[in-house]
Amino acid sequence: MRRLVFLLQMLAATLLGVSSAAAADNWPSRPVRIVSTFAVGGAADLLARLVAAHMSEVFGERFYVETRAGAAGAIGANYVAHMPPDGYNFVITTFALLVLDPLMDAKIAYDPKDLTNVAYIAGSPIVFVVNAKSDIKTLQDFVAFGKKSQNPLTFSSSGVGSNGHLIGEYFSKLAGVQVAHVPYKGASQGLTDLAGGHLVFSSQTLTSASALIRSGVLLPIALTAQTRLPDYPDVPTFKELGYPDLVTTMWFGLAGPAGLPQDIADKMNSEVIKAVTDPNAAKLLREDGMVINPLNVAQFGAYIDSETARWRPMLEKAGFVAQ
DSSP: OHHHHHHHHHHHHHHTTOOOOOOTTSSOSSOEEEEEOSOTTSHHHHHHHHHHHHHHHHHSSOEEEEEOOOGGGHHHHHHHHTSOSSSSEEEEEEHIIIIIHHHHOTTOSSOGGGEEEEEEEEEEEEEEEEETTSSOOSHHHHHHHHHHOSSOEEEEESSTTOHHHHHHHHHHHHHTOOEEEEEOSSSHHHHHHHHTTSSSEEEEEHHHHHHHHHTTSEEEEEEOOSSOBTTBTTSOBTTTTTOTTOOOEEEEEEEEETTOOHHHHHHHHHHHHHHHHSHHHHHHHHHTTOBOOOOOHHHHHHHHHHHHHHHHHHHHHHTOSOO
16 A cells, blocks of 8 residues: 555645635634544555545535544544534445444444445455465465465454454355464564465455565455456456356445534545545555446445345355344
8 A cells, every 4th residue: 555655645746726715614724633443554544544635625615523432433433423414524434344344243332323334436356365385376376275275264354343354264165265364453564374374374454464465475366356357367366267156355344423414424425436446546445456447325235235235145154143
């Protein structure tokens, strides 16, 4: 995501000339907060800043990013869910926050119904990566190795209940391979330990693993995209390798409190799409393994519902659905 940082610096320079004057009777008439639910420097933070910079330029009022990380994003989501629905507080959401967590945790700290889902920003498929020096070169090699191994195959993800964790566990049941999850607080340390030879594989977003893949330290053997990605043409999909259920994206969205006026939601949705489809931004996002999926407000809501319906039986099969 370092290339995105450079793009944001360029946008910031552009915004120096933006007028902050706005009519008192029009939204926005004062600064707008976008809460990032994960640490500074991660994908959620950088996408929040990309959106904020674009909005500031378009609306002539300052949109700023405030970090409220913790509890896998639940702290920030809960905070914004209890704000007035006046268009001055938004939050970066994720696939896990809106789909996985409500299915797996009956005592979740927030209710997704307390949010208005505004826009799909971008998403990254999950990729299985191995140490490039290992004997595993393909997913077929991986399955064969796992079936011969006397011990479960150790793997890292970005945390218990993360998309990578669930994909790793679900695949193990489909392929008949025993695995042992080693959770980390984020992706980087687990990938570092894999590069150091301390794990067999890692199940992470392609965005998180992209730098080590490009450097040749890690080898991608399969990803959860619908089709092969243009910047990673040699990496097969799980679907083409015989696992059609394993098509998913760890996506990031934008939401406001429940009851957000429809016209504000529609304006924000339209501008988020413009921000991520800008040729410069789109190129950088694509190179970092992110997929853009422009959806209007209604389509995004329907997409979340369909993802919830699709994942419920898979999580039940894996034993992760809350009782």
